[in-house]
Amino acid sequence: MNAEIEELYQEVILDHSRRPRNFGELADAAVRVHGDNPACGDEIHLGVKFDAGGGLQDIKFTGHGCAISQASASLMTMKLSGKNRAEVMEMLQAFHNLVTDERSEAPKTLGDLVVMRGVRKFPQRVKCAMLAWRAVEQALEQGTGEASISTEPA
Ligand code: ZN
Numbered sequence: 001m002n003a004e005i006e007e008l009y010q011e012v013i014l015d016h017s018r019r020p021r022n023f024g025e026l027a028d029a030a031v032r033v034h035g036d037n038p039a040c041g042d043e044i045h046l047g048v049k050f051d052a053g054g055g056l057q058d059i060k061f062t063g064h065g066c067a068i069s070q071a072s073a074s075l076m077t078m079k080l081s082g083k084n085r086a087e088v089m090e091m092l093q094a095f096h097n098l099v100t101d102e103r104s105e106a107p108k109t110l111g112d113l114v115v116m117r118g119v120r121k122f123p124q125r126v127k128c129a130m131l132a133w134r135a136v137e138q139a140l141e142q143g144t145g146e147a148s149i150s151t152e153p154a
Pocket of ligand 1 (some may be wrong): 037040041042065066067068069128
């Protein structure tokens, strides 16, 4: 990847960490998930509302932590809003590949999320990038109520 593109990616990440999109409490959330990444000190609180078909109608988050964790959450909420379950799981897998697999070509469906691909060079940051995604995975699994997840094994 050339330096110019890397710089551009950096800018997008900083922009999303400073001015996160879909940031705030989701008043009528069906499920709320608290995500913790103790290795870095990142926290994400995710609220999700489902549509009649079980897809993600609305998704918002609050939290604090490193730029990678917050930008990943911000970009993720933009990407997953309005997506059905299968699309969400597909994107989760594609994103995980993007941040872990050197050989992974970024599928077009990921859109702006491609800016996170630099994380693959820093294995300790993968948990930061995946935190919001693990939270949304838990939200889908649980469907209702409250949950907590951690990137560290219990
Ligand atoms: Zn972090």
